[in-house]
Each structure stands twice: as structure tokens, then as C-alpha cells.
Amino acid sequence: MLRIERKTDGKFLHQRIISVLIALAVAGIVIAICGYNPIVVYREMLEGSFNSVYYVQQTIQKTIPLLIMGLGVAVCFKMNFINIGAEGQFYMGAVAATYVALNVSGPPSAVTLLEMFVAAFLAGGIWCLIAGFLKSKWGVSETLVTLMLNYIAIKLVSYLQYVLWKDPKSLGFPKIANYPTDLQLKSVFGIHAGWIIAIILTVFVWFLLHRIKLGYEISVMGANERTARYAGMNTTRILLLTSLIGGGICGLAGMIQASGVEHTLNDQMANGMGYTAIAIAYMAQMEPPAILIVSFLFSILLQGGAYMQISMQIPSATGDVIQGIILLFILGSEFFSRYRVIREHKQKEEAK
Amino acid sequence: MEKSTEVELRHIKKCFGPVKANDNVDLKVYAGEIHAILGENGSGKSTLMNILSGLYAPDGGQILMRGEQVSIRSPKDAMEKGIGMIHQHFKLVEALCAWENIVGGMKNHVLLGKKRVLAEIRTLCGKYKLQLDPEKKIYQMTIGEKQTVEIVKALYRGAEIMILDEPTAVLTEQETERLFEILREMKAGGCTVIIITHKLQEVMDISDRVTILRKGVSVDSILTRDSNAERLAELMVGRTIDISVPYVEMPRNRKEPVLSIRDLRIAERGAGEKLKINRLDVCSYEILGIAGVADSGQKELCETITGMQKATGSVQLKGTELIGMDPRAMMKQQIRIGFVPEDRLGMGLAAGLSISDNIALRSYRSEKGLFLNKKEENIQAVDLIKNYNVSTSGGNQAIQSLSGGNIQKVLLGREIDRGADFFIAAYPVRGLDIGASNFIYEKLNEEKKKGVAILFIGEDLDVLLGICDRIAVLHSGELMGVVEAKTTTKEQLGLLMMGQKLEGTEYAAN
Numbered sequence: 001m002l003r004i005e006r007k008t009d010g011k012f013l014h015q016r017i018i019s020v021l022i023a024l025a026v027a028g029i030v031i032a033i034c035g036y037n038p039i040v041v042y043r044e045m046l047e048g049s050f051n052s053v054y055y056v057q058q059t060i061q062k063t064i065p066l067l068i069m070g071l072g073v074a075v076c077f078k079m080n081f082i083n084i085g086a087e088g089q090f091y092m093g094a095v096a097a098t099y100v101a102l103n104v105s106g107p108p109s110a111v112t113l114l115e116m117f118v119a120a121f122l123a124g125g126i127w128c129l130i131a132g133f134l135k136s137k138w139g140v141s142e143t144l145v146t147l148m149l150n151y152i153a154i155k156l157v158s159y160l161q162y163v164l165w166k167d168p169k170s171l172g173f174p175k176i177a178n179y180p181t182d183l184q185l186k187s188v189f190g191i192h193a194g195w196i197i198a199i200i201l202t203v204f205v206w207f208l209l210h211r212i213k214l215g216y217e218i219s220v221m222g223a224n225e226r227t228a229r230y231a232g233m234n235t236t237r238i239l240l241l242t243s244l245i246g247g248g249i250c251g252l253a254g255m256i257q258a259s260g261v262e263h264t265l266n267d268q269m270a271n272g273m274g275y276t277a278i279a280i281a282y283m284a285q286m287e288p289p290a291i292l293i294v295s296f297l298f299s300i301l302l303q304g305g306a307y308m309q310i311s312m313q314i315p316s317a318t319g320d321v322i323q324g325i326i327l328l329f330i331l332g333s334e335f336f337s338r339y340r341v342i343r344e345h346k347q348k349e350e351a352k
Numbered sequence: 353m354e355k356s357t358e359v360e361l362r363h364i365k366k367c368f369g370p371v372k373a374n375d376n377v378d379l380k381v382y383a384g385e386i387h388a389i390l391g392e393n394g395s396g397k398s399t400l401m402n403i404l405s406g407l408y409a410p411d412g413g414q415i416l417m418r419g420e421q422v423s424i425r426s427p428k429d430a431m432e433k434g435i436g437m438i439h440q441h442f443k444l445v446e447a448l449c450a451w452e453n454i455v456g457g458m459k460n461h462v463l464l465g466k467k468r469v470l471a472e473i474r475t476l477c478g479k480y481k482l483q484l485d486p487e488k489k490i491y492q493m494t495i496g497e498k499q500t501v502e503i504v505k506a507l508y509r510g511a512e513i514m515i516l517d518e519p520t521a522v523l524t525e526q527e528t529e530r531l532f533e534i535l536r537e538m539k540a541g542g543c544t545v546i547i548i549t550h551k552l553q554e555v556m557d558i559s560d561r562v563t564i565l566r567k568g569v570s571v572d573s574i575l576t577r578d579s580n581a582e583r584l585a586e587l588m589v590g591r592t593i594d595i596s597v598p599y600v601e602m603p604r605n606r607k608e609p610v611l612s613i614r615d616l617r618i619a620e621r622g623a624g625e626k627l628k629i630n631r632l633d634v635c636s637y638e639i640l641g642i643a644g645v646a647d648s649g650q651k652e653l654c655e656t657i658t659g660m661q662k663a664t665g666s667v668q669l670k671g672t673e674l675i676g677m678d679p680r681a682m683m684k685q686q687i688r689i690g691f692v693p694e695d696r697l698g699m700g701l702a703a704g705l706s707i708s709d710n711i712a713l714r715s716y717r718s719e720k721g722l723f724l725n726k727k728e729e730n731i732q733a734v735d736l737i738k739n740y741n742v743s744t745s746g747g748n749q750a751i752q753s754l755s756g757g758n759i760q761k762v763l764l765g766r767e768i769d770r771g772a773d774f775f776i777a778a779y780p781v782r783g784l785d786i787g788a789s790n791f792i793y794e795k796l797n798e799e800k801k802k803g804v805a806i807l808f809i810g811e812d813l814d815v816l817l818g819i820c821d822r823i824a825v826l827h828s829g830e831l832m833g834v835v836e837a838k839t840t841t842k843e844q845l846g847l848l849m850m851g852q853k854l855e856g857t858e859y860a861a862n
Contacts, residue, residue, distance in 0.1 A: 211723055216716055219709070223702035229660065230691070230699050231713045232683035 016283065019333035023326040030321060036314060045319070048307020049300045055307070057190045061261065062299035064194045065090070065253045065270075069277035070295050071205045072249030074286040076128070078209060079242045080222040085131065085146025086250040087274025088153035089124035091267075093251025094258040095157060096123035098265040101179045101258075102165070109182035116183070116255055124251015125244040127153065132243030136236045142243075150274070157267040165265075178263045185260035192260030201249060206288040208245075218242050250274070279327050298323065355382040357419065358544045359404070359435075359513060364413035366399050373399040374410070375568040381513070381561075386535060386545045388555040388576070390588055391565035392785040393756065397548045400565070401515050404546075405437035406430035436511025438502045440518045444490045451486035454505045476507055480537045495645065496527040503534065507543075514538065515546045520554060522646050525813060525846030532558050552581040552588075553814065564588055589786050597818025598790075600797045602637040609633040610805035611657070611774050616665035616675075618652050618829070627652045627663065629831040632824055634774065639796065639806040641820035641837065643813065643845055649829035650809045651694055654778050657807075658682075658691050660699075669774055683717065690767035690775035692760075694782075694809070700763055701751050708733035708747035711766050732769075740765040741791070757788030764792060768799060775799060778809040793819055813842045827851040 028038030049059045069086040076083035096119035104112055131145035160176065167177040185192040209215040217238050221228045228235050254270070262269050276298055284290035305319020361379040365372070374396045381387045391397045402408045404415070406424040415422055417433060424430045427437070444453050455469055473486045484500050493501070499519065506514055516535075520528045535545050535558060549555060555562050556576060563573040564587040571587050586592055611634040618627040627649045634640045642650055655661035659678045667674045672687060682689070693700045701710050712729045719725045733747030740761040744754060751759060764780065777796060781789040796819070800806055810816040816823055817837050825832045825848035832848040 211726070213716060213719075213722060213724055216709070216712065216724055219705060220702050220713065223704040224698070226699040227702050227713070230658070230679060230693065232679040232717075234680055 015333050015336060016330060019329040020326055023329035024322070026329070027322040027325045030325070031318065034314075034318075036312070041308065041312070041314065041318070044308050044311055045300065045304025048304045048311065053190070055303065059296070059299050059303040060191050060195060062302050063296045064192075064198045064260075065257050065273050066277055066280055066295035066298055067198045067292055068194075068201055068253035068256065069250045069274055070280040070284065070291040071201055071288060072124075072246045072253070073277050073281040074246075074284070074288070074291060075205060075208065075218070075242060075249065076246035077281055078215075078222050078286045079218045079239070080225075081132070081135070081239070081243060081246070082143045083128055083131070083146050083243070083246055084143055084275070084278055085128060085149050085247070086253075086277045087270050087272070088146070088150035089127045089247040089250035090254040090257070090270045090274050091153040091157050092127040093120035093124035093248075093254030094265050094269065095153075095160065095254075096120050096251070097255035097258055098165075098176065098179075101183045102177060107182075109180075112183055113185075113259070116259065117252065120251045120255030121248040122251070124254060125246075125248030128243045128247020128250070129240060132240050136239045154267055154270075157265060161265065161267055176265045179259060183259060184263050185256065192256075194256035194260045197252070197256060201252070202288045202292050205249070209286070209288070214238070214241065250277075276323070279330075283330055301326075355384065357381070358383040358417070359546075360416040360419075361400070361404070362414045362416065364400065364403060364415075365411045366396075366403060366408060367411055372568050374403070377413070377565065377568070377570045378573075379563050379570060380573065381544060381546060383544055384539060384542055385560040386539055386547065386558055388559035388562040389546060389548045389565065390550065390552070390555050390562050390584060392550055392588055393783050394567075394785070395565040395588075396568040397550075397565055398517060399568075401437065401517060401546070401548055404430070405435055405515060431509050431511070434510055434512040435515065436506025436509065436513065437515045438499070438506060438517065438519060440521060442498050442502055444498060444501060446491040447489065449487050449489050450484060450493075450501045450504070453490060453501055454486070454508050458509065473504060473508065476504060480507065480534065480541055482534060482537075494527075495522050496524075496530065499523070499531065500534070503538075507538075512542070513544045513546065515548070517548045518550075519547065520549070520551065521811070524645055524849045525842050526850060528554075550588075551812070552584050555584060556581055566590055585786065594790070597815050598793055598797060599818060600800055602800065602821075606637050606803070607635040610636050610670060611807070612666075612668045614666040614668075616656065616663055616667060618656065618661065618663045625829055627656065627829045629653070629665075632831060632834065634805045634807055636773070636803045636805050637800060638821040639800055639808050639819055640834075641816040641823040642807065642809045642826060643816055643823050643849060644826035645849055646811070648826040648849075650778065650826060652829065653826070654691070654693065654776050654807075654809065657776065658689055688770050688772040690770055690772040690804075692764055692767055692775075692777045692780050694778040696759055696763055697752070701759065703752040704750060706748045706750055707737070707742070707744060707754075707762055710751055710762060711736055711747075714766055714770055736762065736765045736769065740795075756783045757785060760784060760788065760792065764795060768795060772804070774805050774807075776807045776809070779811060780808070781815070782811070813845055816845075817842065825849055 031038040031041050048055060050056055069090060072089070073083055073086050097116040100112065100116045100119045104115060127149055128146065130149060131142040134140035134145055135142045162174045165176045167175050169177070185194055187193070188196060209218065217228065217233050220231065220233065221235060221238055225235060257269055258265055280291055280294045280298060284294045301319045301323050305316040308314045308318060309316040357380055359381045361377060364374050364377040366374040377396065377400055379400070389397050389400065399408065403410050404424065406427045406429050415424060422433065424433065430437070445456065448456070451469055451473055454473060455464060470486055477484050482500055482504060484497070484504055490498060490501065503514070519531060523531060535547070538545055547558065559576045561573065562576050562579070562584065564571045564584065566588060613629050613632040616627060616629040617625055620626045642653065644650060652661060656663040657667055657674060659674065659682050663675060665675060669687060669689070674682070674687070697703045708729045711733050712724070715732065716724060719728065730747055736742065737744060737747065742758045742761045744758060751762065754762070760780065767775065780792050784792065796806055796808070808816070808820060817840065820837045822834055823837050823840065823845065824834045825845060827849060828851065832851065832853050835844065
């Protein structure tokens with residue numbers, strides 16, 4: 001008979017690595033069932049991510065939005081504010097940046113870019129702040145609100161793309177006009193300048209969580225809200241400010257993706273990355289350096305999956321399948337970090 | 353009289369992860385005796401009894417009943433073997449009446465018929481001289497009555513061995529006396545009683561034989577009449593130890609009111625008041641105790657003073673009105689109150705954060721600028737760890753991985769180091785072993801010597817009578833009276849705790 005017991009010690013890191021390895025093995029079986037050699041597939045994925053400078057650049061470029069949104073989500077999670085609305089905040093940030101890019105005219109472009117930056121931060125932040133406000137006022141579940149706001153944001157973008165902001169010069173094709181070239185992020189070492197912003201944000205969030213008073217308050221609130229009140233913290237203010245910052249960072253990801261990669265706004269650009277960011281923040285245990293590494297690993301799956309589609313005619317969804325299996329195993333491994341399963345001794349063994 | 357062995361446990365082992373809760377425990381309980389299991393918190397008493405009542409399976413060892421080896425697979429199995437367990441937290445359905453709780457969950461109980469059940473319960477109550485109205489709803493009962501229901505429930509199901517887990521923790525002095533009478537009746541009626549406790553006096557009062565556990569090992573098993581409280585304490589702790597609670601005498605003329613409560617009320621929705629205190633002063637150079645059965649308004653009182661809960665009336669700290677301020681407002685006005693709350697990890701500490709992060713909770717705001725002063729925080733943590741003998745690997749260790757005593761030292765140390773004129777300690781020694789408790793008493797007395805006014809919420813009357821200058825008694829949120837600790841007996845306190853007001857004493861002691 002098997003019995004389950006609470007564990008007091010936890011070796012989280014090696015448990016996570018083991019679960020990723022097991023996940024890769026299981027995903028390998030799935031790939032094999034589909035009729036491909038899993039070793040070849042994995043090798044192709046790595047080749048697609050690293051085999052040339054271009055591929056590496058692509059992989060890093062795919063890391064940028066995952067990393068930034070992972071940071072934004074982590075700030076919220078640290079406060080035990082379950083923001084699963086990174087996707088929506090990303091789109092709102094992109095919408096605001098696009099509005100500025102297409103309507104505010106006049107040089108210098110650096111000023112306009114800065115305006116786009118601020119607008120995106122505020123739009124994403126306010127989108128998340130709605131959930132924060134509802135929670136602080138009436139205790140509404142932020143999980144549900146942020147999730148629902150995702151759908152509103154995506155549909156809003158579709159509406160803009162197909163109706164309101166549709167480019168008259170696109171010959172009836174549902175497309176919003178491209179950003180003027182001077183408002184598209186420049187390349188630095190072959191990758192758009194978003195990577196610099198992403199690294200600055202990583203450092204910033206680390207400082208916020210570990211060295212700044214607000215970050216300390218966020219940690220205390222996340223650990224125990226009653227203790228935060230006991231210590232005289234203004235819990236409402238912290239809740240609102242944190243949701244604004246967390247959502248704002250996700251909004252920045254939207255602006256960077258629109259300006260650096262898409263050069264416009266469309267309703268496909270987030271493509272579920274906001275949800276992947278949740279998994280990244282969680283796997284990295286809200287630690288910014290770990291988020292950097294984990295988001296890079298996830299982008300290998302994305303980039304490798306895209307490459308496989310071309311080189312082996314395997315649907316890129318295979319990458320999604322592997323990603324899904326890895327997540328499942330990581331989440332499952334949480335159970336084993338908290339509990340252990342013990343095979344119960346038979347009565348005979350006990351008697352001797 | 354030659355007695356037969358009723359239950360015998362041999363070499364019982366039980367581990368929870370790396371923690372050995374029971375490591376080679378031997379226990380021999382004879383038929384028809386009252387057997388006390390004595391040990392400090394964490395010594396493995398409850399684990400042992402949970403093994404005997406079928407909740408846990410042992411990792412090793414044998415259980416023998418009346419000489420035959422048995423295996424107890426579940427609480428139901430234990431019941432069938434005649435073992436009844438009464439847990440510290442009652443397992444009763446509030447909305448049902450006593451007899452329904454008694455038969456509920458039994459096989460074929462629907463077929464029994466109410467009349468027959470009631471008759472059987474009355475016979476049982478008659479036999480053991482128990483007072484119980486089987487048709488009364490549980491939610492209308494006092495704690496003592498609920499405990500009686502639990503006892504009848506176990507007896508009704510044929511329990512011959514009754515295990516009681518810390519049964520007196522929730523009872524007043526009088527209710528405890530009543531329980532002990534019941535236990536003696538049960539013994540006379542042929543039952544075997546096992547009582548788990550960490551209170552020495554109880555062991556001496558009620559038991560025939562006592563087995564002492566220390567760190568998961570059974571240290572000794574002795575006849576109670578051959579022993580005394582000091583000897584038991586020594587066996588329990590493992591070294592000679594002073595079990596008296598230290599009192600510090602301070603000159604009376606130096607005492608001045610620091611905290612003054614007038615007409616304090618917390619209204620409860622519907623009827624009644626959750627807190628009603630007309631007049632209470634806590635003075636400098638004194639420890640004022642608050643006595644009362646669990647949930648008599650102690651928590652409300654603490655949280656009102658510290659601004660966590662809203663109330664009407666007046667609470668003045670050295671002339672500053674506290675009513676209407678929340679903890680944040682107090683912080684802004686530089687009002688400092690040292691506060692060790694009842695639920696340490698639920699309020700007061702953040703379990704997942706490190707020691708130094710928890711210590712910074714009170715001081716981080718006073719640092720200048722936007723940034724935390726990590727260096728300063730680490731120095732504070734190192735100092736506190738040293739001054740309060742916290743055993744830890746360092747300031748970065750998470751609070752939740754410390755033992756109960758060390759957690760309390762961190763909290764107490766942080767609050768004392770704030771240097772407040774007024775200090776609230778709510779159940780500061782709950783769950784701590786004798787050594788850690790003594791350390792806490794010592795620190796509180798040191799504060800008293802410095803002139804701090806201390807409010808000490810307690811549950812053990814011996815401790816309250818020992819350490820306090822005066823004791824205020826709460827009953828259902830109402831202040832029943834304030835008495836001098838030196839001239840009061842436990843019985844008098846017990847009467848106050850049960851709601852019998854002492855005429856004229858409420859103001860006399862001020």
C-alpha cells in the first residue's frame with residue numbers, strides 16, 4: 001500500500017531539472033508514436049536555435065517578450081496577486097503604443113518612442129490595475145478578472161485591426177498601417193533594441209524585489225497580508241501600485257514587440273506568450289535571473305519548433321506539445337517537493 | 353492487587369521525513385488505571401496516541417492488547433477493539449443534538465430508534481454520573497458539555513480504553529475538577545484512561561501511573577504516588593530545572609497608568625457585545641495578566657489596542673487616544689506598542705521570509721530613501737540572534753524552518769527591541785518547552801524592571817498567578833474584575849472566568 005506524507009525538506013532545483021528530463025523523455029515517446037525519431041527531432045530543434053548566428057538572433061528575439069512578461073507576472077505573483085492577464089496587458093500596451101506611433105507626428109523620434117513607452121506602460125498597468133482595484137475594494141478574485149480582461153483586449157485589437165484603424169492603403173486587407181521606420185526599434189547586434197530594455201528591466205525588477213522598500217512590502221504582503229497590516233503597511237496602496245507596475249511591465253512587452261518585430265499591431269502577435277510567461281515566472285520562482293534563463297529555454301522550444309516545421313515538415317505544434325508536457329511535469333513535481341510517497345511496510349515485516 | 357496489562361506498546365517508531373516523532377517508545381498501561389502520558393510539546397505524545405487510535409500506522413514496533421499482538425488499521429478498527437479517543441478539538445456536528453452526534457456514523461444507527469438510544473444514553477450517564485441532556489443542540493453547549501458528549505460518544509461505542517488528548521486546555525479550573533471526577537468514575541466503572549498532558553500538576557492530581565516522553569523516547573514509567581512535580585519536570589526536560597515562574601517585586605509608588613481603557617465596546621452584529629470593558633489601567637513597572645477561557649475577548653482586546661480592530665470608547669496611551677487609529681496611523685504618529693500576537697505566523701511574522709526580513713518589518717520604514725539598508729538589517733539580525741539565543745544557521749534562514757521556541761524568540765526580540773512603553777504578550781509561551789518559557793518570562797521581567805507596562809494574556813493560571821502583579825478576568829468579552837495576583841487563588845479566578853462577578857473588586861484593585 002502506498003501512503004502520502006508531508007515533507008519538511010525541499011530540494012526544488014534538482015527536482016525541477018529531473019522533471020524536465022522526464023518530460024523530454026515522455027515527449028520523445030509521443031514524437032516516436034507520431035513516426036519520428038525523437039533524438040533527430042531534438043537535435044533539429046537545437047540546430048534550429050543555435051546552428052547559425054541568424055538562428056541565435058531569432059531565439060534571443062523570441063526570448064524578449066517572454067522575459068519581460070515573465071518579470072511583470074513575477075512582480076504580481078510575489079505579492080500573491082495571481083495575475084494571469086499578461087496576454088491582455090501586452091495587447092493593451094501595444095494598442096497604446098500604436099496609437100501614439102500612428103497619431104503623434106513630428107520629430108524627434110526619440111521623444112515619440114519615449115511617449116510610446118510611457119503610454120504602453122500606463123495602458124498595460126491600468127488594465128491590471130482594474131483587477132487590483134476590484135480586489136482591494138470588494139475582494140473580487142484577481143485571477144478571474146485578469147483572465148476575462150484578456151479576451152476583451154484581444155477582441156479590441158481585432159476590432160481596431162478589422163474596422164477602426166484598418167489601413168485604407170492596404171487594398172481591403174485587414175491590416176493596421178506600419179509604424180513609420182523611425183519609430184521601429186533599431187537593431188543592435190542584429191537584434192532589435194528591445195533586448196537592452198529587457199536586460200535593464202531584469203535588473204530593475206531584481207532591485208525592486210530585493211533592495212527597494214516597496215519590493216520588501218510586496219514580499220511581506222505576499223507571505224502574509226495580516227502581518228503586513230500589523231506592521232502598519234498601507235496594503236491598499238501596495239496592492240494598487242504593484243498591479244500597476246506588474247501590468248505596466250507586461251504592457252512594455254507589447255510596445256517592444258509591436259515596434260521591434262511586427263512594426264504594426266495585429267491580433268495574433270501575443271499568440272499565447274502571456275500564458276507561457278506565467279509558467280516561466282512560476283518555474284523561476286519569481287527570481288529575475290532565473291526568469292532570464294527559463295525564458296531563454298522556452299524560446300528554444302519556440303524557435304526550434306518553428307525550424308522543425310521547415311526542415312522536417314513536422315507541425316510546429318510539436319514544440320507546443322513538448323512545452324505542454326514539460327509544464328505538466330513541472331507542476332506535477334511540485335507535489336513531490338511537498339510530499340513524499342512511502343511504500344507501507346507489510347505487517348509481517350513490522351513484527352520481526 | 354495484581355493488575356493485568358491492558359495495552360502494551362513495544363519499541364514504537366514513527367518518522368515524519370527526517371523527524372523522528374517516536375523513536376523507540378515503550379508503554380505499558382494496566383487495566384483500570386488512569387495513566388498519564390507526560391512530555392513537552394514535540395516530545396511525541398500525540399503521535400503515539402494517534403498510532404494507538406489508528407490514525408497513523410507505526411513505522412516499527414508492536415502493539416499488544418491484553419497480551420495479544422494486534423494491528424490497528426483505522427480509527428474504526430480502534431473503536432472495535434475498544435479504544436476511544438477524545439481529541440483536543442472536538443469532532444462534533446454543531447447543528448445536531450447530543451444523541452445524534454453520539455450515534456452518528458455507527459453501523460445501522462438508523463434502525464436503532466430514538467427512544468432506545470436515549471434510554472441507553474441515560475443509563476450510561478447514570479452509571480458514570482455524567483450530566484448530559486441528549487436532546488440539546490451542540491452549538492448551545494458550553495465547552496465542558498461538549499467534552500461530555502465526546503466522552504459519552506466513546507463510551508456508547510463500547511470504549512474500554514479512553515484516550516484524552518490535552519483535555520484540560522480549554523477548560524476552567526472548575527470544569528477541570530468536574531472532568532477529573534468523571535475520569536475517576538470511569539475508572540471505578542472499569543475503564544482504562546490514558547490522559548495526555550504537559551501540565552505537571554494535573555499528572556499529580558489525577559493519574560495512578562505516568563509515562564514520560566522526551567524527544568520521542570519513553571524515558572521512564574513510574575507510579576505517581578512515588579513521585580513529585582519536581583522529579584517529573586526533571587524527567588521531562590532531562591535536567592534539573594526550576595519550575596516556578598519568577599516574579600519581580602517593584603516599588604508600588606513608581607507605578608503610574610500607561611494605558612487607560614474607558615468604556616471600551618465592540619458591538620457584535622445582532623445582539624450583545626464582543627468586548628465590554630468599563631475601566632482598566634495598565635501601569636508602568638507592572639505585568640497585568642488577562643485570564644479567561646479561550647475566546648473570551650482576549651484577541652479583540654489586543655487588536656483594539658493595536659488598531660487592528662475598530663471599537664468605541666477610549667483607549668489612551670500616556671494621554672494619546674488610540675481609538676480611531678489603525679496600525680499605519682500609529683506608525684506615523686510614532687506611537688510604539690510592542691505586540692506579540694497570539695497567532696505568531698498568522699500575524700506578526702511572515703513565515704516564508706528570512707529572519708532578517710522579519711526583523712526589518714518594524715524598522716525598514718525609518719531608514720532613509722527608497723532603498724532598504726540590507727547591511728543594517730543584517731547587523732540587527734545578528735544582534736538579535738545573539739541576544740536572544742536563537743538557534744539558527746543565520747539571518748537568512750526562513751522563519752518557517754525554525755522551531756516554535758526560536759520563532760517566538762525572534763518575534764519577542766523584535767518587539768522588545770522597539771523600546772516601547774507598553775507591551776502586549778498574547779500567550780507568549782504557548783507551545784514552548786520549559787526552557788524557552790523561562791527565557792521568555794525572564795525577558796518580560798527585565799522589561800518590567802525598566803518600567804514598561806506589560807499586558808500578559810495567559811491560559812495557565814499557575815503562570816498568571818506567578819508572573820503577574822494583577823490579573824484582569826474576561827468572560828464572554830466582559831471584564832469581570834481585577835484581582836491582586838498575590839492574594840488570589842485559582843478557584844477564585846475560575847469563578848470569575850465562569851462569569852461570576854466579584855462585587856466591588858472591579859475598581860478596588862486600581
